[in-house]
Amino acid sequence: GAVVSQHPSRVICKSGTSVKIECRSLDFQATTMFWYRQFPKQSLMLMATSNEGSKATYEQGVEKDKFLINHASLTLSTLTVTSAHPEDSSFYICSASGPNSYNEQFFGPGTRLTVL
């Protein structure tokens, strides 16, 4: 299957700072990317859907001003957690689909964010 990478894999930051997480599709053009958050022992929760070149669509209850998503190219989407707080500590996972991927989304390995 296609490969999706995330960077960094782990990040620790101080409360009040901003953190940027990158999601890249390595061998296909990702017209749509998704961002999920997963707390310990819980399932994945979809945060937002982004289509290349347009604004992201956020799920209900997700603050768009706090979780900034940019999908400026067909191979890169970024999630910026602004003014991070300890409750933002979580596992953030992206997935991507391309114009020809009719059957599945390809998931990245995830980024573990810890806010002190």
Add this chain to the structure above:
Amino acid sequence: DAKTTQPPSMDCAEGRAANLPCNHSTISGNEYVYWYRQIHSQGPQYIIHGLKNNETNEMASLIITEDRKSSTLILPHATLRDTAVYYCIVRGGIQGAQKLVFGQGTRLTINP
């Protein structure tokens, strides 16, 4: 998207077939059944999907009942590396751009 119901946990002996059930009684005619799994601290991995016919690939088989209200994922010869959380998801259409809504899944433990 229709909701799914899965047992929270299951155990299976290594080398045996693992049969994971999923109920999706409110599925509608154009909705597909997808299975993903998530090994600890990794991103989910696609396994298989189907509409109404049984499907098989190199990883697993998917058996969908005739009324489509339930399905079973079969791992024919489970190994320790199959220990993971398995998610059954119902999604309208097959376009990759359509979102997946994850439930709680089944935590499958393969025992030596």
